[in-house]
Amino acid sequence: MRPAQAIHNWQTDQKADPNLPEQKPQYVSAFRALSGYVRPHIWAFIGVFCCTLIAILSDLLQPFLMKIAIDDNLLAGRNDYKGLLTICAVYLGLSLSSLLFTYLQSNLLQHIGQSIVARVRKQLFGHIMKQSMRYFDRMSSGSLITHVSSDTEALNQFFSQVLLSLFRDGLTLLFIIVMMFQLDTTLALYCLILLPIISLIAIAFRSFMRTTYQLARTRLSRLVAFVAENLSGMNLVQVFHQQKEQEKQFNERNGLYFQANIREIRTNVVFGRTFDILSNLSIAFVTWIGGNAVLGQNLEFGVLYAFITYIRQFFQPINTITQQWNTLQSATVAITRIWSVFANKPDITDRKPEHAETQYSEDDWEGPQASLSIDRVKGRIDFDDISFSYEEGVPIIRNLDLHINPGELIGVVGTTGAGKSSLISLLCRFYDVREGSIQIDGTDVRDIPQATLHRLVGLVQQEPYLYSGSIIDNVRMFDDTISREEVIQACEFVGANSIIQKLKDGYDTKLSERGSGLSAGERQLISFARIIVFKPKVLILDEASANLDSHTEQLIQNALHVVSQNRTTIVIAHRLSTIMQADRIIVMSHGEIVEQGNHQQLLEQEGHYLELYQHSQGNIAV
The missing domain is CATH 1.20.1560.10 (ABC transporter type 1, transmembrane domain)
Incomplete structure (x- = not known):
């Protein structure tokens, strides 16, 4: 019996927060x-x-x-x-x-x-x-x-x-x-x-x-x-x-x-x-x-x-x-x-097939592996006049329009609270937009099964999470269909192989919770190798180089340059050096795009980006 069937009557009776002592449960x-x-x-x-x-x-x-x-x-x-x-x-x-x-x-x-x-x-x-x-x-x-x-x-x-x-x-x-x-x-x-x-x-x-x-x-x-x-x-x-x-x-x-x-x-x-x-x-x-x-x-x-x-x-x-x-x-x-x-139903659920408006056939979206083999997924991303807020009346993103071409490398910068990470959370569908829509290749992300969407969009966060287990299992996320050779190849690709080989048991080294024993840069490299293994159509780096030393950051930059080829890539960075070579840089402020262009064009505009750049060089404070 499914839990939803077991609690059909219960859901109609119990609405309050279960942790409140004054509550009278049914x-x-x-x-x-x-x-x-x-x-x-x-x-x-x-x-x-x-x-x-x-x-x-x-x-x-x-x-x-x-x-x-x-x-x-x-x-x-x-x-x-x-x-x-x-x-x-x-x-x-x-x-x-x-x-x-x-x-x-x-x-x-x-x-x-x-x-x-x-x-x-x-x-x-x-x-x-x-x-x-x-x-x-x-x-x-x-x-x-x-x-x-x-x-x-x-x-x-x-x-x-x-x-x-x-x-x-x-x-x-x-x-x-x-x-x-x-x-x-x-x-x-x-x-x-x-x-x-x-x-x-x-x-x-x-x-x-x-x-x-x-x-x-x-x-x-x-x-x-x-x-x-x-x-x-x-x-x-x-x-x-x-x-x-x-x-x-x-x-x-x-x-x-x-x-x-x-x-x-x-x-x-x-x-x-x-x-x-x-x-x-x-x-x-x-x-x-x-x-x-x-x-x-x-x-x-x-x-x-x-x-x-x-x-x-x-x-x-x-x-x-x-x-x-x-x-x-x-x-x-x-x-x-x-x-x-x-009784708490997820806010984010997959739409039923009959309600989904998608240009792909049902077979195209059948399971994660099938979605990875779809050649027609090019990676075009459209943020169409979206608005979002975590709490009612406190807008985080306001009427934002952004269109990213397939294979384009986009940098997103802005001060804290500008809405950069919220934008990425909406694309990954951790939350749903209040207004507007987000589309991948013309398909609303709400029409794509979550399992498929999360294989199409790969995310490397600022604080990578590693599980208790071997390095091999952490890279392939305990998916036995991914071979050991693929994992090693991905680690070599991002430059983590030499670091891993120095460990006592190499790729079989057991990591404790959160990967304690590894530096922040080493954990980030393993997290980046995880993305390479799953071959997403869209790659997102959310402050992924914020905790890296200059040598490790250079390894990430080299790997990013290669992996971003023919793949839509979005990089959120505090270090402007991470995105100076991007095809386009988006400058956000208070949930809105205030400037966009390449590095040189933005410097010539002498606006927000120039201030951020001068601050990064230690000239002025923002």
Whole structure:
């Protein structure tokens, strides 16, 4: 079952941000969506039910056997050793049966739970991967990490602990009541007075406990988000000596989480001890009522013994359920938060074929490999009167018109905030334009499948991201269809081969997260080789040489000169030396193109570009 099908009703109920503590989520909708994951395991659940039933009956028949041994043998004055031996053998058999079927029930339910949780976790991660950049702008990485790890683990506890308790302890309560009525109806009716008292206590605590557990999980999410943020920016924390300040903020968040946990534990203890007191009072009450009946010879002693045993067993499952109450509340909140993520639809989606207006046939765009072999994709790019803003009323790009010919090398310069990177994000369709359109060879990028578009347009960013794995895998992005020889050839092409060969294991050298151990220039070269391997029709370098030394920058310049031949190339640069040889240079300011032309033409205009050039030469400040 697809997540979209599982949450159809949930999407209509849940619209708010799942991280806001004052929010009142629709718990029923979340569990209704979860039921779709349960249906494929219906026969396994029937097996769990049968095992649970046999285990419960094996436990509850034991006090009844003791009643028979006391009333029909010991107190009756019979010396039936054979009968007592038979009862002992049956008692032992019931104990072994309880052990066996409890083991089977627990293992079968664990297998079901782990299968469902693994499936939810897989689909949750896949759903997050499909989200557009705007989603990650408003969601912290710590919150998403909590959803994938902590919340799915809470869901696992729901199946392994809560659901097991509801199955086993719920049936135990039902059968205990049946057994008590079989022994003595009057005494059983007295015991039923406990049920409305238990219900009133549970209802009184329920709302307060739900708020308590949701508060604890919300504060945990914020704590994890803060830690993740600090770990990713640890270099800045240390450079600016912010350790004490960040530690202070961490202690504040940790203190709030500590208080929420204490409140949660206190609530759970009060709830559980209330039932302990009620259990002891009930046993005393049954002993008093039953004892008077035994002394009056209106009740057999064996029946009273069995009743006291059953009343103890009656409160054991209640205590177990109350102990799982916090787990149930945590799981409920976690399930709601997980489905809140599922309910977020990506802002950027592929248009359906019948709505796409494209000059290419469906076969042309069938899969990434097919798109790379289309000779008709020349690489013409048209920005037709586009406008864009990240927030309503704060325009970043205004009515911009730009037309790039196939194979043209374009440089884009401007001060910070001019809209250079936003322009590239729109071309890669990380965001969609508010007005106008962006076309590649006359085809709106919104009509091109995203997988195809991202193979047509290759992007090298200022801070290249490398994954944990070998250099080979990082260059080919774990795509085994790309041979080792192609990777090595690409690295030689960009001049990275000599650097890689100096490493201990060469191309098989394992990189840690973000490629630590390599310099910024070396990481950039590997990132550039990655682009060469995938052979895009359009190449974008977003400040790709900003962190390179002069020698490495020269390697990039040489490789860029060759790779840009017969390929549309857009270079965003702070270093004007990177784009001085470009066919055309675009100067942007406040989301608009204020100047364009080659290097010499722009100098002669004595405008913005001249100021940028003089600043780069150290003559004046912009």
